[in-house]
Amino acid sequence: xxxxxxxxxxxxxxxxxxxxxxxxxxxxxxxxxxxxxxxxxxxxxxxxxxxxxxxxxxxxxxxxxxxxxxxxxxxxxxxxxxxxxxxxxxxxxxxxxxxxxxxxxxx
Amino acid sequence: xxxxxxxxxxxxxxxxxxxxxxxxxxxxxxxxxxxxxxxxxxxxxxxxxxxxxxxxxxxxxxxxxxxxxxxxxxxxxxxxxxxxxxxxxxxxxxxxxxxxxxxxxxx
Numbered sequence: 001x002x003x004x005x006x007x008x009x010x011x012x013x014x015x016x017x018x019x020x021x022x023x024x025x026x027x028x029x030x031x032x033x034x035x036x037x038x039x040x041x042x043x044x045x046x047x048x049x050x051x052x053x054x055x056x057x058x059x060x061x062x063x064x065x066x067x068x069x070x071x072x073x074x075x076x077x078x079x080x081x082x083x084x085x086x087x088x089x090x091x092x093x094x095x096x097x098x099x100x101x102x103x104x105x106x107x
Numbered sequence: 108x109x110x111x112x113x114x115x116x117x118x119x120x121x122x123x124x125x126x127x128x129x130x131x132x133x134x135x136x137x138x139x140x141x142x143x144x145x146x147x148x149x150x151x152x153x154x155x156x157x158x159x160x161x162x163x164x165x166x167x168x169x170x171x172x173x174x175x176x177x178x179x180x181x182x183x184x185x186x187x188x189x190x191x192x193x194x195x196x197x198x199x200x201x202x203x204x205x206x207x208x209x210x211x212x213x214x
Contacts, residue, residue, distance in 0.1 A: 007123065008157060009173065011118060013208065029213055047210035049114060050179060057207045061184060064210045101120065101163045103154035103171045105134055 007042075008069040008104055010078075015097035016062040024094050031091040038083040040074035041067055062095075072104070076107050114149075115176040115211055117185075120168040122204035131201050135170050138198040145190045147181035148174055169202075179211070 018024050021044045045066040047061035069075045078084055125131050139153045152173040156166035176182040186189055 009152065009154060009171075011173075011208075043109060045116065045210070046212050050182075050209035050211045052179075052209040054181075054207070055137070056205045057209055059149065061208070063213070064208065066114075066118075072159075075157075076160075087195070098163045100162050100163055101118075101168070101171065102157035102159040102166065103152070103173070104157045106153050106155050106170070 004070065005105065006071045008072050008075045008102070010067040010069065010075055011101045011103070012065040012067075013058075013061040013097045013099045014063045016063070016094055017096045018094075019062050025062055027068050028091055031087050031094075032063070032065055035065075035083060035087040038078050038081045040069060040077045040081070042070050042074070043068040044066065061099075075102070111177065112212065113178050115179050115182045115209070117174040117176065118208045118210070119172040120165075120176075120206045121170045121172070121202045122167065123169040123201055124203045125201075126169050130168055135198055135201050138194050138201075139170070139172055142172075142190060142194040145185050145188045146177060147184045147188070149177050149181070150175040161172055168206075182209070 001035055014028060016024050016028065021030065036044045036046075045064075047064040047066065049061060054061065067078070121135060123131050123135065124140065136153055143151045143153075154171040156168060160166065174185070176185065
């Protein structure tokens with residue numbers, strides 16, 4: 001299992017203001033790469049939509065950011081980590097919508 | 108990195124018809140546990156919303172299903188695997204909304 005007991009999954013989807021701009025997409029992705037240095041992150045993945053298409057699939061986002069943490073406390077630390085705050089400061093102008101799913105184990 | 112090169116992430120969020128029903132939630136989770144036997148799945152996680160709350164966080168779903176595949180081909184096989192088709196047949200009556208995010212590596 002990729003997620004240990006008491007692990008915490010944080011999955012973020014970004015919709016860019018200019019979804020056709022390769023430059024903006026690259027800027028976001030470079031920002032995420034820098035953000036991956038935040039010390040409490042256990043594991044991460046930077047993604048883009050796969051080429052799948054069914055009614056239930058949302059492939060309208062520009063980039064995704066999947067993080068695994070050892071526990072909720074590490075995620076809480078990440079939220080206010082200076083590296084995270086700098087990412088938001090530097091990159092927030094690029095997107096017009098963000099959706100976050102925070103997930104823990106079933107009880 | 109949890110995701111190998113050419114890996115494929117499949118993240119599904121379920122909204123139950125009766126979100127207050129512990130019985131329905133348990134039935135879905137038991138169904139997902141059985142579904143985890145589908146042979147092309149590399150790794151999986153069955154989750155529920157964490158106790159986080161910010162504007163960008165969607166915690167309205169009832170259960171989540173995170174799958175890792177070695178590649179898109181394995182995901183395609185999973186879609187028509189008899190174990191998957193049985194899960195849909197047995198459990199589709201439980202939910203009224205499903206959102207799927209399929210994600211691959213940035214190029």
